[in-house]
Amino acid sequence: xxxxxxxxxxxxxxxxLAGKExxxxxxxxxxDPSFSLWENEFADxxxxxxxxxxxxxxxMTVEGMCDLPYITHTAYIWNSVxxxxxxxxxxxxxxxxxYVSTEQDDILPYDPNQEYTFDFEGQMWCNIGGEFFDIGGVxxxxxxxxxxxxIASQPMTGGNEICLLSQWCTPQTQPPDCNPxxxxxxxxxxxxxxxxxxxxxxxxxxxxxxxxxxPRTPWICEPVVLEQNAVGTDDPxxxxxxxxx
Amino acid sequence: xxxxxxxxxxxxxxxLLIFPAVLRRGLAQLLFLAGLTTATISPAQSNATIxxxxxxxxxxxxxxxxxxxDVVAYRLILLGLSQPANPTDNQMKRHLAxxxxxxxxxxxxxxxxxxxxxxxxxxxxxxxTYNAAATAANxxxxxxxxxxxxxxxxxxxxxxxxKLKSALSADGWGHLDAFVQGNKKHMKISVAEASR
Numbered sequence: 001x002x003x004x005x006x007x008x009x010x011x012x013x014x015x016x017l018a019g020k021e022x023x024x025x026x027x028x029x030x031x032d033p034s035f036s037l038w039e040n041e042f043a044d045x046x047x048x049x050x051x052x053x054x055x056x057x058x059x060m061t062v063e064g065m066c067d068l069p070y071i072t073h074t075a076y077i078w079n080s081v082x083x084x085x086x087x088x089x090x091x092x093x094x095x096x097x098x099y100v101s102t103e104q105d106d107i108l109p110y111d112p113n114q115e116y117t118f119d120f121e122g123q124m125w126c127n128i129g130g131e132f133f134d135i136g137g138v139x140x141x142x143x144x145x146x147x148x149x150x151i152a153s154q155p156m157t158g159g160n161e162i163c164l165l166s167q168w169c170t171p172q173t174q175p176p177d178c179n180p181x182x183x184x185x186x187x188x189x190x191x192x193x194x195x196x197x198x199x200x201x202x203x204x205x206x207x208x209x210x211x212x213x214x215p216r217t218p219w220i221c222e223p224v225v226l227e228q229n230a231v232g233t234d235d236p237x238x239x240x241x242x243x244x245x
Numbered sequence: 246x247x248x249x250x251x252x253x254x255x256x257x258x259x260x261l262l263i264f265p266a267v268l269r270r271g272l273a274q275l276l277f278l279a280g281l282t283t284a285t286i287s288p289a290q291s292n293a294t295i296x297x298x299x300x301x302x303x304x305x306x307x308x309x310x311x312x313x314x315d316v317v318a319y320r321l322i323l324l325g326l327s328q329p330a331n332p333t334d335n336q337m338k339r340h341l342a343x344x345x346x347x348x349x350x351x352x353x354x355x356x357x358x359x360x361x362x363x364x365x366x367x368x369x370x371x372x373x374t375y376n377a378a379a380t381a382a383n384x385x386x387x388x389x390x391x392x393x394x395x396x397x398x399x400x401x402x403x404x405x406x407x408k409l410k411s412a413l414s415a416d417g418w419g420h421l422d423a424f425v426q427g428n429k430k431h432m433k434i435s436v437a438e439a440s441r
Contacts (some may be wrong), residue, residue: 020441036434038321042342049339051325056438057391068383097379097389099372099398103324107335135303135433209307220430 027066033058033133035100037122041081041141043205043224048110048141052079053103054122058133060096071096071128077104078121078136083161084108088123100124115244116141117210138210144221146176146202147239148183153196159187163196178204178221183230197225197232201239204229207240216245304439310429317438320402322425326357327365347424353417360412364405371401399441 035056036117042049054075062068073094079088084106091102108116148165155161164182166217180202185194204221211217223229306313326343328336344354371394379389409417 023321032437034435034437035322036317036438038325038431038432040325040428040431041345042339042346044342047338049335051339051344053321053324055321055324057395059391062388068386071383091329094376095380097383097391098376099379099391099394101324101369101372105336105339107339137307137433166304176280188321223348224342225347240386 009022013132018182028055028063029060029071030098030130031058031060031126031132033124033127034125035122035135036132037120037135039118039120039137041139041205041207043110043120043143045224046109048081048108048116048205050079050081050085050106050108050118050145051103051122052077052120052122053101053231054124055101057097057122068096071126073098073100074102074125074127075100075102076123076125077102078119078123079104079106079179080108080120081106081108081118081141082094082116096126097142102196110143112143112145113242114142115239118207139207140216142177142207142209142219142242142244143224144178144204144219144242145239146178146204146241148180148200148202150196150198150200153185155193156184159191159193160235161185161194163200165200168199168238169239169243170238173239173241175245176243177206177245178202178242180221180230185232199233199236200236201233202230206242217237302436303433304436306429306432306434310426313429313432313434313440314439314441315425316402316406317400317434317441318425318429318432319400319406321432322428323361323364323402323405324368327361327368328367330362347420349417349420350414353413353420356412357409357419357421360405360409368398368401371397395441 033056035058036056038051038053038055040049040051054077073096075091075094076088077091078085078088085104089104091104092100094100110116118139118141119136120138123131123136124133125131147168149168150163151166152164153161154164162182162185163185165180166177166180169176180200183196183200183202185196187194203224205224206219206221208217208219284317304312306318326340328340332340344357345358347354362363375389375391375394379391382389409421
């Protein structure tokens, strides 16, 4: 018992001495991060594709005795859309002075009638100092359908015609989330003259920023199928448009 | 418009998983007491000096796309559009969806695909070369100056931008540039990047 007590006292004394030495030679590190976080979302007829990337570097200032070889920076990306990718993914270990360029991709087979949440975030962690970079955001995503009526038209160069549109949705599905004002009708035969259809169906990848406790922002609509992004029809029935205001 | 999502449950999870504060403090104190390290960072030091959230010094393209410089936007868009030399099926599908969204002609698409392949290889090769030198320097306790690399990087992006502008048709370039400008809302960059 007595020998144990002496051993403890000796350990504390040793620790205090070691502490003084360590303080004198101490290591102080500061890091000024200069990273960019980028994200993208695209869709085709079956899938939503999301990308989240970190690209950049930082300036580390070291004072005192620091063991640079033992410092590692690790990039983590959170890229979740719907039920896919709900976890942090380590996407690379880097030396303190290294340049970081990495990304994480996801694919979600989508249901056209469903709204999805795209949650993205990037973090950088130091094995000595912990987290030193953290930024992200949340978007609502949906595949939106809109039917429109041609209300006027105007010939353009190259045989094209611009068709001015107004929404043509059932009363229950108004206002449509994506409401195109016009479509450019190309000639069906190369060298021919285009003519607007009476109605158009169009498809969109719609996104909006999701902020808790704040009113929802308007949808921002990107065409899913380019070329014309709209299919002409003579069918006069109202469309069941996507409407989630 | 603020789009940052800090302190979400997933953040808390990561903190616990990777570096619980209690464990970090305990480990630092343990190492300090045992005199096992020459680089002692006290918990107070590590919190005060190294723990630096980026949000306060970021430019959010969703709120201020006009503050994202073109050279940064092109870099991040080209990164998102490019893919490795042997892409998977899913990467190919995404690539097609991306190209549809840009809306260029087939011949401009072909030009862009070739340019992106070269961009992807050259950009990552440039980074690998720099990182190999930086890793070697840090391993021997030396520092690496990143500024010359950043200059080289920006010159490379500017050169890629200029080559694309001259290789694509006027209509194709218009589509690509509109796509880049429109996608600035998907970027969050540091103030340092914005002012370079």
